[in-house]
Amino acid sequence: MTGRSSEKHALQSLSGVGPQLAEKLGRINISKPEDLLFHLPLRYQDKTHITAISDLVPGNSSVIMGQIQGCDIRFGKRRSLLISVGDDSGSILLRFFHFSRNQQSSFREGAWIQCFGEPRRGTHSLEIAHPEYQIFSDQTKPLLEESLTPVYPTTEGVGPTVIRKLVNQAVSNHIGHLIDILPENIRQEFGLMPLEQALKMTHHPPADADTKALVAGTHPCQQRLALEEMLAHYLALSRIKKYRKKESAPAFSLSGTSWKTLKDSLGYQLTSAQRRVVDEIFKDIHSSVPVLRLVQGDVGSGKTVVAAAAALQAIDDGYQVALMAPTELLAEQHRQTFTQWFDDLGFKTQWLTGKLPVAQRRMALETIANGEANMVIGTHALFQQQVEFHKLGLMIVDEQHRFGVEQRLALRSKGNATDSHSADQVPHQIIMSATPIPRSLAMILYADLDVSSIDELPPGRKPVRTVVIPDTRREEVTSRIRDICDSGQQVYWVCPLVEESDKLQAQAATQTATSLQQQLPEIRVALIHGKLKPSQKDAIMERFNEGEIDLLVATTVIEVGVNVPNASLMIIENAERLGLSQLHQLRGRVGRGSDQASCVLVYQPPLGNLAKERLSLMRETDDGFKIAQKDLEQRGPGELLGTRQTGLAQMKIADLARDRQLIPTIEKISQELYQHHPELITPIVSRWMSQSEQYANV
Ligand code: ADP
Ligand code: MG
Secondary structure (H helix, E strand, C coil), X not given: CCHHHHXXXXXXXXXXXXXXXXXXXXHCCCCCHHHHHCCCCCEEECCCCECCHHHCCCCCCEEEEEEEEEEEEEECCCEEEEEEEECCCCEEEEEECCCCHHHHHHCCCCCEEEEEECEEECCCCEEEECCEEEEECCCCCCCCXXXXXXXXXXXXXXXXXXXXXXXXHHHHHHHHHCCCCCCHHHHHHCCCCCHHHHHHHHHCCCCCCCHHHHHHCCCHHHHHXXXXXXXXXXXXXXXXXXXHCCCECCCCCCCCCHHHHHHHHCCCCCCHHHHHHXXXXXXXXXXXXXXXXXXXXXXCCCHHHHHXXXXXXXXXXXXXXXXXXXXXXHHHHHHHHHHHHHHXXXXXXXXXXXXXXXXXXXXXXXXXXXXXXXEEEEEHHHHHCCCCECCEEEXXXXXXXXXXXXXXXXXXXXXXXXXXXXXXXXXXXXXXXXXXXXXXXXXXXXXXXXXXXXXXXXXXXXXXXXXXXXXXXXXXXXXXHHHXXXXXXXXXXXXXXXCCCHHHHHHHHHHHHHHHXXXXXXXXXXXXXXXXCHHHHHHXXXXXXXXXXXXXXXXXXXXXXXXXXXXXXXXXXXXXXXXXXXXXXXXXXXXXXXXXXXXXXXXXCCCCHHHHHHHHHHHHCCCHHHHHHHHHHHHHHHHHHCCHHHCCCCCCCCCCXXXXXXXXXXXXXXXXXXXXXXXXXXXXXXXXXXXXXXXXXX
């Protein structure tokens, strides 16, 4: 019996599921009835009661009941049908962009209407776009649900109704066969609800359940599931770490003197945080157990010199080192730094970039393959192609502040493949990131890594002076730009993601650049955005770096690691729409020189309370950890790390920000499982994660 076909068959045992639907469900990793049990609601709709119109809160979907007061077609940017609905407390607009003549005539003045939808602030009053609705000729009893309505993730060709029916079937027919993998004693010790009960309640919240808790995701039934899901991820990652530790890497002797020579010539003392992290790394690489260490440190905390320390230990022992940067520009900056440091020590730094002409590229590859090149610096892209090393001992990845598990794994296999001369050894790896992750979260997100933090900036840094002003005071900003440029310094103007599409963003930035150039004719303005080719972007950044551009208008493409010390003013438009960590990264582009730098956060009034709080935090603190913590609380880890790429953002029910307090319990349970029930680890991981997410067989 082959597992797969019997599973498919199992799914088709549900009524209404044929081969086609089974195939579509397979795309969202549902291949057996049990998977449906773990297809959990994304959220709930509360259709259990009527909300008075005056009590509606923007963003909170609610049921209202009222009388139709008017019906009108507007011809604005888009034609829309507007229905005004009133109850005793107030009135609201329903807005339809798509509507039929029939539909239009059904909205008779004076008729009663019950609707459900998400109210938003419109120009004059609250509006609900495309609500679910029912019209009644007379005042009648509203049609309400007894309990919360679960909203499930759907997929193309499998709508909400179908999914809901299938889940219901699975709950009725299959939940009895489900095994609670967590042993009884663990469940008791940590007060966890039995799995069957937790699933039942989550899929069909009883009428008397705590609605608020369910909507917030904090109900014990959801927490039980969230805990198990986070546990599964943690186990999957920690298992990878255990596998890796079984492989072998070169143990560096730490007996060379190059690092000491470099350190003595730097002209500054390492901060105590840098010293601590260097020690941690030295301990790692002195051992033949391959390390994968994440070095996180705020922008400007001095990660580069720490990387150099590690690199020199490898090179002194005759190994090669690879350093990867996310952009050509950063790679170029590293090349300059490392060439300057390593030439004096007699080591060859080889640059590997897309810009190299073919002949030079061939030469470069040759010096890498024959071992002449000690230190190889390039972009990720280049390392993904076939590069053969003579003797690669250490791989360093810079500014990978948005990398996910999959990328990590890809790099790891690269480490195996690149080194043709010692197939049984893998290089050590260091990953450097400027997004500080709060410790508790790092434990889960980075369970497959060792983590070091450079949590201190070099002395004497002047914090960037930050001001927050409304868009209405743009004039002041323009005159500030003129002053700064007159004094020979440079300015960034960032127009962030107002629109989802690259194209529209580019358009918005283009308009801003044009109008700034009109207002400031004497200033050299240039524009950079994501629609440009990498070579075009690099060319512009280079001119900015050389001082040939005064004012650089940009989308958020400049976020990563660019270093132009002469730039001392940054203006960020629509700052209220950006996450704190992103603002912090952007702001980190200025204040790299000796001049006092400033950052102007421009917002569109009016400012909501949350946004107000966020922007004032930016004004008050320069501490990346504080900022990351706040960002995590407000927007969740997806925002902090880049949504899809965390590898963990795909969780079904757990929310790493909301459920952080579960982490210590998860660690304890995981220890207990490893000690007393190691055979349960694979079943838990497989239950919660699809094949591709399990990272198990890599
Ligand atoms: P990041 O962590 O953002 O990569 P860098 O390594 O680029 O930071 O360092 C930022 C700047 O700080 C560099 O100009 C570097 O020379 C300087 N720097 C690094 N460590 C120290 C230190 N301990 N004291 C003074 N300056 C330092
Ligand atoms: Mg850096």
